[in-house]
Amino acid sequence: METKETTATTVKNLDLTANPAPLGLTAFGITTVLLNLHNAGFFELGSMILAMGIFYGGLAQIVAGIMEWKKNNTFGMTAFLSYGFFWLSLVALIMLPKMGLADATSKDAMAAYLLMWGLFTAVMFIGTLRANRALQFVFGSLTILFILLALGEATGNGTVTMIAGYEGLLCGFSAIYAGLAQVLNEMYKWTVAPLG
Template identity: 70%
Template sequence: MKEEKDSYANPAPLGLFAFGMTTVLLNLHNAGFFELNSMILAMGVFYGGVAQVVAGIIEAKKNNTFGFTAFTSYGFFWLTFVGLLVLPKLGWAAPVSVNGIVAYLSMWGLFTLLLFIGTLRQSKALQFVFGSLALLFFLLALGDYTENAAIKSFAGYEGIVCGLIAIYTGIAQVLNELFGKTVLPIGAGKQAQH
């Protein structure tokens, strides 16, 4: 049987940009710079959501279980997050309680912490993305649980950093591949860079 050649581009930069840009925009809101608005919701559905699911599906085609699990899951995170906000407005579901949102954020923090373990075999940049994302989920959960505005605001700033490092990691992968050398270092791990 003839082996099929992998003809797919690296989907990780798409997933990292979709995650990073949407995360920065939401956390600019969390930090208090502007209200939660349609721009954030649209980014959550179409870029943070759909684009990451597409990246995850391509990762599956490339036999990358970690990339498939991460991008597909976080794509659906964004879709569920928007659903939590929009479904009550449409009258299709009751608004989520504070305890419900704390449980939601805590589960995503736990999931991210478990994936962080997988990044220990990957680049330092990915370790930073997943480590800071786990921290972000736990800070957001704590902020909602305590109803402490300072924690929520701090979480917003920490989320901006998380999103920016994801954007950096995405552009580093693009430029390093285009130039065939390390243009932007990501601290390559024990496995391939994506």
């Protein structure tokens, strides 16, 4: 009786695609800065913020999230896809009533929406405790931002929303820094901008 011995061959797939995190972080950061310039009272909510919410904050982060999936990065995939769809849903909440397709969202409902995003972000912040300090700051400050925005909606207090706007500027610029630092560090092959 003849037996055949089989051997298993392991094939390692080397992922040579680019790091999607800088795209996702800068898309989130720039869109967040622009929205929070509005929240801080510098200008009205208009088409510039809505367009950024759809295309850069929304679609660019979704692309980054899909790329993170390919890289087997569950945290990056979850973060970028979630916040990409956050921006699209936020624009929809603003635009659907203007188009006559839905009733305007009540202040309590908007507060609940923002609070749920704050809870999600707080859990994601716990995940960043295994990452660099820059990412920890982004998610920590974003958690605070969502809570402040929810409080501003729930109370109708414009001062809280204005404070949230300034805090959101800090959050957005920290995300821009974290994204562009990765680009510069990769381009120069040394730490141009520390991430901690």
